[in-house]
Amino acid sequence: MSACRLCPRQCDAARTMQEPGLCGSRTGPGLFRVARIMAHHWEEPYISGTRGSGTVFFSGCPLGCLFCQNHTISQPDPDMPLPGTDFTVHELAFKLAQLAGEGVHNINLVTASHFVQDVPALVRALRSSAVTIPVVWNTSSYETVTALRSLAGSVDVYLPDFKFWDPDLSARLAQAPDYAHVAAKAILEMQRQQPETQWDPHGLLVRGVALRLLVLPGHHRDAFSIIDWIAQELPPDIPLAIMNQYTPFPNLHAQMAACPEMKRKVTTYEYQKVIEHAELKGLTRLLGQERTAASATYTPDF
Numbered sequence: 001m002s003a004c005r006l007c008p009r010q011c012d013a014a015r016t017m018q019e020p021g022l023c024g025s026r027t028g029p030g031l032f033r034v035a036r037i038m039a040h041h042w043e044e045p046y047i048s049g050t051r052g053s054g055t056v057f058f059s060g061c062p063l064g065c066l067f068c069q070n071h072t073i074s075q076p077d078p079d080m081p082l083p084g085t086d087f088t089v090h091e092l093a094f095k096l097a098q099l100a101g102e103g104v105h106n107i108n109l110v111t112a113s114h115f116v117q118d119v120p121a122l123v124r125a126l127r128s129s130a131v132t133i134p135v136v137w138n139t140s141s142y143e144t145v146t147a148l149r150s151l152a153g154s155v156d157v158y159l160p161d162f163k164f165w166d167p168d169l170s171a172r173l174a175q176a177p178d179y180a181h182v183a184a185k186a187i188l189e190m191q192r193q194q195p196e197t198q199w200d201p202h203g204l205l206v207r208g209v210a211l212r213l214l215v216l217p218g219h220h221r222d223a224f225s226i227i228d229w230i231a232q233e234l235p236p237d238i239p240l241a242i243m244n245q246y247t248p249f250p251n252l253h254a255q256m257a258a259c260p261e262m263k264r265k266v267t268t269y270e271y272q273k274v275i276e277h278a279e280l281k282g283l284t285r286l287l288g289q290e291r292t293a294a295s296a297t298y299t300p301d302f
């Protein structure tokens with residue numbers, strides 16, 4: 001890979017030790033950088049079920065939100081290699097086949113956008129190992145339509161965040177003023193690929209698109225705008241998890257000096273207003289969170 005353009009950053013990096021990408025990647029085609037593989041029990045109930053979601057946390061991230069709950073693996077020291085281990089396609093497929101053998105409900109690829117070119121081969125290797133459980137693409141939605149088209153036929157469930165609407169907000173918190181524009185197009189492509197939501201007899205999602213919206217402190221009106229778009233562009237019964245788990249990490253306060261409102265949790269008032277707005281707009285399949293979700297307890301230890 002001489003000039004990477006896999007994600008909307010289009011940074012043209014060589015992805016070598018000397019020239020990492022903006023996502024932190026220092027590996028080219030054929031290698032995944034993985035921080036952790038685990039049975040994850042804290043996703044939505046329709047993803048984690050009773051036996052957990054077979055989750056791969058990839059290292060690095062093309063979006064790089066300042067407040068990321070997984071910041072230790074998504075935004076490490078830019079002068080150091082990404083934490084984690086390199087896996088070839090077949091090595092990772094082997095590990096995931098083992099996890100599937102333990103009974104997890106699905107294979108959940110968390111923030112794999114910067115490795116998207118090798119994901120179809122990974123899924124083919126899984127299927128040839130007789131792994132039949134759904135493959136979940138768990139994403140910030142900051143990815144190109146071209147990249148997503150390469151996943152058609154490989155991904156069963158899309159699990160996209162819609163993080164910001166206001167370009168000024170996404171510029172401040174993720175250096176991505178184009179975020180909403182990119183994410184809207186990406187989610188429409190996901191919906192085009194998987195227009196029907198399908199559930200198994202136990203209430204687990206096996207096909208379709210399920211959205212996530214993390215309410216940010218001081219920005220519940222930004223969430224209103226996202227909900228307005230969802231109500232206008234997507235089916236009213238699309239699953240939407242409205243999350244209040246935003247946790248201000250004290251060690252990130254210096255980075256967020258320009259965003260003082262982000263140093264607290266979301267209030268009950270803000271969160272309820274977002275839920276009410278989604279109901280008002282006619283969205284029928286909403287999933288809320290208890291206030292206790294706003295805790296570092298729900299952040300895996302990498």
Ligand code: SF4
Nearest residue numbers: 004007011021023114
């Ligand atoms: S995936 Fe990484 S290296 Fe490639 S364009 Fe995006 S930020 Fe740059």
